[in-house]
Amino acid sequence: MDFLHTMVRVTDIDASLKFYCEGLGLKELRRVENEKGRFTLVFLATQSDIERSGVTKMKTFPSGLPMIELTYNWPDENGNSEDYGEGRNFGHMAYRVDDIYAACQRLMDRGVTINRPPRDGHMAFVRSPDNISIELLQRGDSLAPEEPWASMENEGKW
Numbered sequence: 736m737d738f739l740h741t742m743v744r745v746t747d748i749d750a751s752l753k754f755y756c757e758g759l760g761l762k763e764l765r766r767v768e769n770e771k772g773r774f775t776l777v778f779l780a781t782q783s784d785i786e787r788s789g790v791t792k793m794k795t796f797p798s799g800l801p802m803i804e805l806t807y808n809w810p811d812e813n814g815n816s817e818d819y820g821e822g823r824n825f826g827h828m829a830y831r832v833d834d835i836y837a838a839c840q841r842l843m844d845r846g847v848t849i850n851r852p853p854r855d856g857h858m859a860f861v862r863s864p865d866n867i868s869i870e871l872l873q874r875g876d877s878l879a880p881e882e883p884w885a886s887m888e889n890e891g892k893w
Contacts, residue, residue: 736833739872740778740802742826744819748775748807755779755803764790764802773809778802804829827860827868827893835859835873836881850893852884860893868893 745751755761761779768775780788780802788800806826810816832838835853842861843849850868851860856878859871 736838737799737831737874738801739829739831739870740804741828742804742806742870744806744808744824744826746807746816746819748777748805751805751807752777755805761803773811775807775809777805777807779805825867827870829870829872831872831874833874835871835878836884838871839884848890849887850891851889852887853878854880854885854887856880856884862891862893 752763756763756779760782762782762785763777764780764785765778766775767777780790780800784800790800804826808817835856835858839849839853839859839861847861849859849861851858853859853871853873857873861869861871863869
């Protein structure tokens with residue numbers, strides 16, 4: 736399993752980038768603008784971590800490069816933005832796994848609820864005992880859809 740990133744929700748992408756990049760010195764590696772989902776993702780890493788990993792531009796999540804994912808959810812049609820308050824602004828930690836179905840089964844066998852099952856053979860979400868959201872991502876290509884995962888419903892929040 737590889738640690739990938741920690742996600743933080745932000746309310747002002749420009750102010751956040753000024754803080755993380757100009758203030759802390761992190762570097763932007765990737766930006767995803769998703770019009771349909773109405774969000775922007777910005778992946779940041781330290782210069783020393785970038786140099787150690789050899790990554791200069793990200794197409795996939797490289798191993799060994801710890802990152803912060805800033806998630807900016809766009810305002811609705813009326814210009815209203817969600818107020819996250821403390822606690823909801825922190826999103827999730829992400830780990831890449833060799834077999835997402837086996838990882839989810841191992842967790843289920845230990846009484847963990849799979850909040851967002853890996854229906855697509857690629858991504859799942861679970862929560863820690865302290866309610867921290869953990870994203871699991873399949874290493875390499877997505878696995879073929881498989882039961883019971885393919886028809887499993889979401890449960891709770893993730």
